[in-house]
Amino acid sequence: MNDVVKLAGVSKAFGKHMVLNGLSWTVERGKVIGLVGRNGAGKSTLLLCALGIYETDAGSIQMLGDRVPELSDATRARIGYVPQSSDLFGWLTADQLLDYFRAFYPRWNDVKVRALLNRWGVPRDRVISKLSGGEKQRLSIIRALAHEPELLLLDEPVSGLDPAGRRDFLSELMSDVVDRETTILFSTHILSDLERVAADVAFLKDGAIRLHGQLDELIETCRRITGDKHSIDALGIQALSREENVNGTVSIVARLDDRHLRSVETRNGALRVDRIAFEELFEEVTR
Amino acid sequence: MTIDARAFSIRVGATEPIYRQLVDQTRRLIASGQLTAGDLVPSVRDMAAALAINPMTISKAYSQLKAEGLLSQRRGLGMAVAVPEAGAGTLAARLELLKPALERAAQESAQLELPPDTVITAFKRILKGRK
Numbered sequence: 001m002n003d004v005v006k007l008a009g010v011s012k013a014f015g016k017h018m019v020l021n022g023l024s025w026t027v028e029r030g031k032v033i034g035l036v037g038r039n040g041a042g043k044s045t046l047l048l049c050a051l052g053i054y055e056t057d058a059g060s061i062q063m064l065g066d067r068v069p070e071l072s073d074a075t076r077a078r079i080g081y082v083p084q085s086s087d088l089f090g091w092l093t094a095d096q097l098l099d100y101f102r103a104f105y106p107r108w109n110d111v112k113v114r115a116l117l118n119r120w121g122v123p124r125d126r127v128i129s130k131l132s133g134g135e136k137q138r139l140s141i142i143r144a145l146a147h148e149p150e151l152l153l154l155d156e157p158v159s160g161l162d163p164a165g166r167r168d169f170l171s172e173l174m175s176d177v178v179d180r181e182t183t184i185l186f187s188t189h190i191l192s193d194l195e196r197v198a199a200d201v202a203f204l205k206d207g208a209i210r211l212h213g214q215l216d217e218l219i220e221t222c223r224r225i226t227g228d229k230h231s232i233d234a235l236g237i238q239a240l241s242r243e244e245n246v247n248g249t250v251s252i253v254a255r256l257d258d259r260h261l262r263s264v265e266t267r268n269g270a271l272r273v274d275r276i277a278f279e280e281l282f283e284e285v286t287r
Numbered sequence: 288m289t290i291d292a293r294a295f296s297i298r299v300g301a302t303e304p305i306y307r308q309l310v311d312q313t314r315r316l317i318a319s320g321q322l323t324a325g326d327l328v329p330s331v332r333d334m335a336a337a338l339a340i341n342p343m344t345i346s347k348a349y350s351q352l353k354a355e356g357l358l359s360q361r362r363g364l365g366m367a368v369a370v371p372e373a374g375a376g377t378l379a380a381r382l383e384l385l386k387p388a389l390e391r392a393a394q395e396s397a398q399l400e401l402p403p404d405t406v407i408t409a410f411k412r413i414l415k416g417r418k
Contacts (some may be wrong), residue, residue, distance in 0.1 A: 174335040
């Protein structure tokens with residue numbers, strides 16, 4: 001069972017607004033995958049559907065081989081989730097919250113919890129409603145890591161943290177990946193963080209996964225090719241995006257195989273071929 | 288000696304993937320003598336934690352360096368800088384270092400619409416002038 005998350009034909013609408021539209025996607029064990037998309041593309045909805053918190057309109061979802069939404073307690077205990085923001089349990093202190101959650105899980109790493117609370121400076125005996133946004137987010141992360149989940153779903157987990165805090169969190173996450181081969185599904189709009197930690201990226205657009213690939217491989221094989229319309233069309237390459245420029249030339253961004261890479265890069269003059277960085281690829285694919 | 292993971296630095300937002308940056312930096316550290324035969328490179332774990340990057344990215348960089356003969360696995364110790372082989376190996380390795388510059392030149396030549404023969408002739412002249 002190598003597919004840890006498996007969605008098939010999943011649709012979800014809010015009223016008339018279709019957010020997920022027949023989305024099919026699988027996540028392999030041990031991968032760190034970045035889920036990216038424009039604001040409102042449906043990243044949170046996708047995660048909430050996968051967790052069974054939102055009911056889907058169509059399709060089927062499996063998590064760790066178990067069907068959503070009827071996940072067994074044993075399966076739930078193997079999953080960790082950090083929501084985008086959490087205002088629950090404001091009347092409890094961090095210590096009380098963690099004690100409360102500990103009761104639900106067969107595993108709980110107390111040593112790690114204490115070490116992270118200290119390292120990340122989360123006050124343990126102040127009520128949560130009095131904590132800063134960053135402190136709440138750190139606590140939420142500690143809560144999600146405490147039971148050492150096999151599968152971790154992170155929804156914009158670092159938006160409230162400063163760069164040093166983000167870096168420290170990402171280091172912790174990567175140590176976890178080395179030690180326990182945790183599968184991580186990471187939604188964020190901070191592309192620089194994603195570029196560090198994600199092996200794969202999946203682009204969500206128009207309710208479906210538009211492109212999913214190894215990040216290294218995408219950066220190495222995607223090019224922006226500019227030339228007159230005829231030369232571009234003659235390439236016969238399927239483009240990820242296409243744009244008419246003001247001077248009448250056409251630019252496409254495409255993922256090229258070895259043969260196409262060689263042929264466009266040796267074509268003298270007629271074409272301009274540029275490498276692109278992850279951020280440009282994001283803009284093109286999610287446009 | 289094990290080199291500190293902080294000797295490596297990662298640029299995000301670049302057109303070069305991170306594993307490639309690690310490969311190039313290791314090559315340069317070796318070429319400049321900051322890393323010499325027998326020196327250990329950081330473990331995948333240390334590197335992943337220090338730079339906050341995916342462990343698979345580091346493994347990928349190390350296996351490429353191993354395939355090129357620049358690193359070798361030392362049992363019980365980790366990855367170490369290999370003893371350079373005399374002759375062909377080092378020539379190929381040195382040529383590999385020049386490749387990015389050549390590729391850039393090739394790309395710019397194409398953008399300037401220069402015929403390859405003209406460029407090669409000019410390059411030969413530059414090489415001879417240096418001697």
